[in-house]
Structures are given as C-alpha cells and as structure tokens.
Amino acid sequence: MSLKEIALTLLALFGLVAVGNALRCNCTNCEKTSYECETDGACMASTYFNQGKEQHVRICIDRDNLVPPGQPFYCLSAEGLLNTHCCYVDYCNSIEVPVPTKEGDWSGSASSWGPVELVAVIAGPVFLLCVLLMVGVFLFQYHQRAYSHRQRLEVEDPSCDHLYLAKDKTLQDLIYDMSTSGSGSGLPLFVQRTVARTIVLQEIIGKGRFGEVWRGKWRGGDVAVKIFSSREERSWFREAEIYQTIMLRHENILGFIAADNKDNGTWTQLWLVSDYHEHGSLFDYLNRYSVTIEGMIKLALSAASGLAHLHMEILGTQGKPGIAHRDLKSKNILVKKNGMCAIADLGLAVRHESITDTIDIAPNQRVGTKRYMAPEVLDETINMKHFDSFKCADIYALGLVYWEIARRCNAGGIHEEYQLPYYDLVPSDPAIEEMRKVVCDQKLRPNVPNWWQSYESLRVMGKIMRECWYANGAARLTALRIKKTLSQLSVEEDVKM
Numbered sequence: 001m002s003l004k005e006i007a008l009t010l011l012a013l014f015g016l017v018a019v020g021n022a023l024r025c026n027c028t029n030c031e032k033t034s035y036e037c038e039t040d041g042a043c044m045a046s047t048y049f050n051q052g053k054e055q056h057v058r059i060c061i062d063r064d065n066l067v068p069p070g071q072p073f074y075c076l077s078a079e080g081l082l083n084t085h086c087c088y089v090d091y092c093n094s095i096e097v098p099v100p101t102k103e104g105d106w107s108g109s110a111s112s113w114g115p116v117e118l119v120a121v122i123a124g125p126v127f128l129l130c131v132l133l134m135v136g137v138f139l140f141q142y143h144q145r146a147y148s149h150r151q152r153l154e155v156e157d158p159s160c161d162h163l164y165l166a167k168d169k170t171l172q173d174l175i176y177d178m179s180t181s182g183s184g185s186g187l188p189l190f191v192q193r194t195v196a197r198t199i200v201l202q203e204i205i206g207k208g209r210f211g212e213v214w215r216g217k218w219r220g221g222d223v224a225v226k227i228f229s230s231r232e233e234r235s236w237f238r239e240a241e242i243y244q245t246i247m248l249r250h251e252n253i254l255g256f257i258a259a260d261n262k263d264n265g266t267w268t269q270l271w272l273v274s275d276y277h278e279h280g281s282l283f284d285y286l287n288r289y290s291v292t293i294e295g296m297i298k299l300a301l302s303a304a305s306g307l308a309h310l311h312m313e314i315l316g317t318q319g320k321p322g323i324a325h326r327d328l329k330s331k332n333i334l335v336k337k338n339g340m341c342a343i344a345d346l347g348l349a350v351r352h353e354s355i356t357d358t359i360d361i362a363p364n365q366r367v368g369t370k371r372y373m374a375p376e377v378l379d380e381t382i383n384m385k386h387f388d389s390f391k392c393a394d395i396y397a398l399g400l401v402y403w404e405i406a407r408r409c410n411a412g413g414i415h416e417e418y419q420l421p422y423y424d425l426v427p428s429d430p431a432i433e434e435m436r437k438v439v440c441d442q443k444l445r446p447n448v449p450n451w452w453q454s455y456e457s458l459r460v461m462g463k464i465m466r467e468c469w470y471a472n473g474a475a476r477l478t479a480l481r482i483k484k485t486l487s488q489l490s491v492e493e494d495v496k497m
C-alpha cells in the first residue's frame, strides 16, 4: 500500500463517521437557532449589493430545491449582480463569497500575473498537483457519501428567508431596490422564491401549450403567474433564464418578478411570476375594441420599442446581449393600462454571444407559430448560423401584427373586423405546407387596402408592413428603423406617449 492509498482510506473512513445526519450550515438570519440551520440539501452563501451596501447571506437549501440537477437554480450566480456558492459539507458556507464583479473584470485577471506568481507556478507544480488531488478526492468521497446518506425531510425554516422582505415593501419597491443597486436583471433567487410562495392565486386567465396562466395577489397587488406542467421544466427554466438576462428590463417588455419550483410531494409546480396587465393580450384587445389613429400609433411604436430593445446588443459592463424572440404574434404581446404594448413569452428566444459570434442554444429549425413564420423559416432556407436571420424573421412577424392593428384603426368612421393574418388564404391551425404554398410559392401577403392611402398614419403603417414582408430577410426594416419612423409619425400626429 502506498502512502497515498493509506491516506485515502483514512479520509474515506473519516467521511463515513462524519456523515449520517443532516447537513449543518451557517444561517445569517436564524437568531433562534444560534445562526445555524440543518438541511438535507446544500449550504449556500451569497453576496450581492443592495442599495450600494454589500450583503452577505448564508442559508440552507433543501434537497428538493436542488433542481435542475447539476446546476441548481438556487446555486447560480448572476453575472455582475449576485455571487452564489453552494457546498455540501458542514458549515462550508462560513466563507466570504467575493463581491460580484462586473463582466470584463475577469479578462483582466489572467494577464495581471506578475513574475512572482509565475515562478510560484513553475516551481511548485508537483506539490500543487498532489495537494489538489488529495483535496479533490477527499471532497468527492465526502460529498458522495453525505449526499446518499441524507434522506430525512426537513421542515423548512421560514426565518431564513424574510431578510429582505420587510412587511411594508411592495413588489415595485423590491424590484426598484434591485434594479437601481444591481444591474437590473431582477430579484435575488431566494427572494423570488419567498415572493412566489406568498402569492394567493385568484382566477385562471389563460391556457397554453406549456400550462396555465393565473391572476394572483401579492401584498394587495395583482401579479400574473404562469404555471408550467412538470414535463415542461425545460421551457420554464429557459424562459426564466431569458427574463433574467442582465439589463433586459424595459417598459415595453413584460416585467419579470420571480421564478419558483415548488415540490408538493407528488409533483413539481413550476411558476413564473410577472406583472399583470388587465387588458390581456393584443389579440384579445383588438378583438374587443377598435382603436383610434393615436391608439394605433401608440401600440405600434411601443411594440417596436420593445422589439428594438430586445434585439439590441449593448456592449460594456451594463450591457445586454442581442435577443431574438422567435414567436412574435398578437397573442404574445400584452396591452398595458396606458395603451402601450409589452412583449411577453420569451420561452423560445435565443441570445447572441457576440464574443464567439454564436447563439446560446442550438436553435431547432422551425419553432414558433406557423401562421407567423417568415418565408425563410417555412422553406427552411434560413441561415441559422447567423443571428441576424432570427431578427429578420421577428420583423416579418411584427409586420403581420401591425396589419392586425391597422385593420382595427378607426379612421373617418371606417374600420374592419378583427382577423388573423392570412385568414382568407389558409384554414385555422394551418399546416406548414399550407403556409409555405401561400407565403413562399404564391408569394402572397395580407391585403393592404387602397383607402389606407388617404390617411397619413395608415399610409405609413402600410408602407412599413410591406417593408417587413420582403421575401429576402436582409432587405427588411430593422426594429430601430421602424421605431424611428413611428416616433416621427407620433410627433406629426401629436400623440402623447
């Protein structure tokens, strides 16, 4: 037996003796239990900024909340906002997690190696390797055993969570606190969870392929709760991930509040909590009401502003990646009280990673709603390696949404009934093949009536639509261009935004 083997055996034995009961962690807000808590899951330590002050939090995370496996939601850090560390050994979260640094600071650290460090690295590689190996093997075995021995379910310790949820704070206050002090990607995850768990569901307001949408109450205010069925865990995770992209918050993008996965023993409930807008979707709104010229410009301009913000890549520490929606339609846009749009349903969106010029997930060919698919998506000629292709496909769909809005515009006493795009050319729930024949082969587009020419606003809207519908994606307008044109129109027509 070599020395190393003896050491390993001893370490393994030690591991066996030390486990078998619950994991104990430091807990910043557990006065009653002398700042400790017990769990069957993990210890978590987290550091972030709140109102300019550094906040250190240490809590227990129950095993049931360690999902998805391998990359638990509660253990993720948010770049520049929140640094989180999960570990599985008693009191291992006693450490000081470093303050979140902004993106970019990382790149500097590699090149700042001085000669001393270099010498140290060259002089001691063997020693370092041995130590790392020993520690690694020790931790691995300890963790494995600790994990498999823990079966006991713990009653959640509620005292740990209420740290940042002073009784008098409203949701707006909370989000405001976070977005002014952090980088605007939202609430810390454990606050999200506490918010989600104190919502009282009121009534169901919609159903979709992923699950249901409910109206809920939190501290007297309305919130919307999208409940995913448990087999839609991936969609839930993806949508939460996209909404928490740094600097995504914008008045014309649905305001995200919280994501939560609640295990009630038999199944997991996956919640996505967002702002509630009583008008519902643009589709419902246009079915119910016609709009004035001013109303039309407001809807169109705000939708373009939201899409322009989504598409735009902002560089720098307070930046955001470019995002393409991929399922833009009137049912996925909400109408706010002030008559402006908020783009929602980001579950199919893709992000552009500009450093590597790649897309953050492997995009499958044809997702989204067939009726709104751009010609290049229908005939599969879209260049999926190129992020801009997805933006161009969004613009085509935006053009169709504009057509739906403009038809409902009441100018000189005339307006048309609500219809979906291509209502006269394809059946309801059309097949891809049926759409492809109409849009690609026959090159048909929704009808732009001649009488729109007699009203400046409708004329401009008609022109924008045509320039959104070109068969060649690259020839279409950009969201920013549309936003500028409509801003100009809103000034000419004296629309108050």
Ligand SMILES: *[C@@H]1O[C@H](CO)[C@@H](O)[C@H](O)[C@H]1NC(C)=O
Binding pocket: 025, 026, 036, 091, 094, 095
């Ligand atoms: C964590 O708990 C241990 C044991 O109670 C204690 O010795 C240690 O000081 C604690 N660490 C922090 C940072 O509070």
